[in-house]
Amino acid sequence: MRLKRFFLIGCCLVMSTVTACGTPPANNAKNGGTAVTQNAATGNKELDTLIELAKKEGEVTIVGQAQTNREEMVKEFEKTYGIKVKYTGMRPSEATPKILAEQQQGKYLTDIMMEATQQLALQLYPNGASEDIRNYILPSTDITKDDTWYNGYETGYQMAENTGQYVYGVMDYPRVYVNNDVIEPGALKQPQDMLDPKWKGKIIIHNFARHAQGNTAMTALYLSEGQEFIEKLMKQEPMIVDDARQMVEWFAMGKFPIGVGVDTTTLNTFVKQGVIQKVGKLQPKISTVLHPLAIGVLKNPPHPNAAKLFVNWFLSKEGQTAFVQITTQYQSRRKDVEESPDPTIRRWATIDYKKSLQSKEADEVMKWVTELGKKAFTTPKK
Template sequence: MAKVAFVACLAGLIVPAHAEDASWDAVVSAAKKEGKVVVYNMTLGAPYFKDVLKSFESKYGISVESLDLRASELAERIRTEQAAGRFLGDVEMISSTMIEEQLQNGDYIQKLPQIPNTANLRAPFKAGEFSVPAFNQPMGILINTRMVKDDDIPKSWSDLNNPKWKGKILSDDMRPLGSGNAMFSILEKTMGSEFNEKLAEQKPVFSRDMRNDARRVARGEYPIYIPQIFAFTSDLKGLPVKVIIPKEGAPTAEMDLAVLKNAPHPNAARLFINHFLSVESQTIYANAWMLPVVGAAADHASPDAKAFVNAKLLGPAKLADRPAMMSLAKKLYP
């Protein structure tokens, strides 16, 4: 009798597949009744992100409201809204280090509910208690192919310190929070302190408009731009630019999805995250030269995207290193 009771107890812990499907069907139905999802993101107007939003709206009939800000602005927006009890956003898509910082400094996100497509994540990506990887954002070197001769194309990050490039490198500002400082931090660890010291002597010109900066290189204002997010180049096809992946690898930032605390459309938030982790959405990102977190999407990438999908990666930057790295960048670039 004891054995029968034990087996019956175990059976009670097993949720049949059809029950799980029914449960998710209820989430989809509730999301459609909510009719809207508000996504806070830092995609800087990326067309591939907009394509995912359109595919979500088309598939489920749920409208998406997108707030697109730089990382520091987005984090501050969430902090101030949550502190004021103004719960306006449903989902955030932000770097994993920012998620870590939010968990340390405030109660801004809730534990991640069941998201079926997390089962499709490829190693080393995995869902955490509060967030799930959305995609990986690698960064390389952008060159103007008319201004940089074949023999001068940088093959290593160290090649940026060739005297011929002094005053000719356009760069995202390395001092504040953002891609520039992430690159600075990762290369400080990878290449050693001498690398950043020499790069500072090259007098790079700082800017904070990453998409326009790539176009400035395409127009011939500068021969080189760093760090170039791979995907920001995918919409410059036909222009005289090329992304270089240095032999040491590409600094990277992992972007995560999380549900904000007291989300006004919680079911639509879950459905949106699940849709973002679908093979369809992840393939859109793979073909935009981002690194997808779903294995099947990497397999379906177009031929010209293959090199970027499987690029050697460095990083990401660590949250614990951020204060020291920002301080060092301000010292080298007063």
């Protein structure tokens, strides 16, 4: 159903007269009538000039999350402009030292980094390894208009602590997963319910002694529920596991039916395989803590015009629609983009942004959580 739905959306986008970023209409019958006329003017002189320059470069190189749906998403840019995207799927924590090492050797091989907000902020930007994305956003498009975005245009920079990148989408936090094959739906309604003595010994947490999904989840719980909540949660004798797959296995099998810091990619695989049928989420009534998703341009991009064009396409209505509809796990900050087709992903009606997991406050909380994790994590019981 999701693919069918996206196909219909894609057809509508291609048939539109002019995109939010100025993409020309499709008007030839090749490839089933979905090809875009690459030489048609958009009506935006600044964008038209950029398109011609980008085509001369012919490609753009991007590093981002390893999920295959990211590769599916960037193909929409290829279809629109006929410019090749070389996408490398890699965890940001692995890509960052690689990029820094290359740049130290005078090698600038990558144009854009996506969904690496923390790495860009704490590693790349301070070391001068990334550019200021403001220089890559065309002022002649609707991207810079306040009413285009939830919480306004400038908030996209502020959510990343003004570290040269732009936050285009969000993942709501905190989210705790519940195995509803084992626990009846509605038995837990909000995070505070985890503190009920009957759930003692039934909670599993990904190792939060290091920067990974467990650390992020515990930091978000602290920001949302407070330090006292975290301290009481630890008295529930949770199982703390370093192996993300092992954690999901135990959660899916019902050994520990409440999971904090669950790897969603692995969990979705288990759901598709039928290992677990019903998965619920334990969240506050209103999510005030958000995990920001950002895009950044690396230092001395090898294809500066193609990189600039990609940034403007990606932040347009068309680019954000492709991102949300294909990845499904996030919400775009653009108001004119349809919300995620996944009904379990929070709507903007239940999001009231107050705190970012990229903020200085979150950084301090994360340090506290990490130290607690080092004390709490021991060799797991078999």
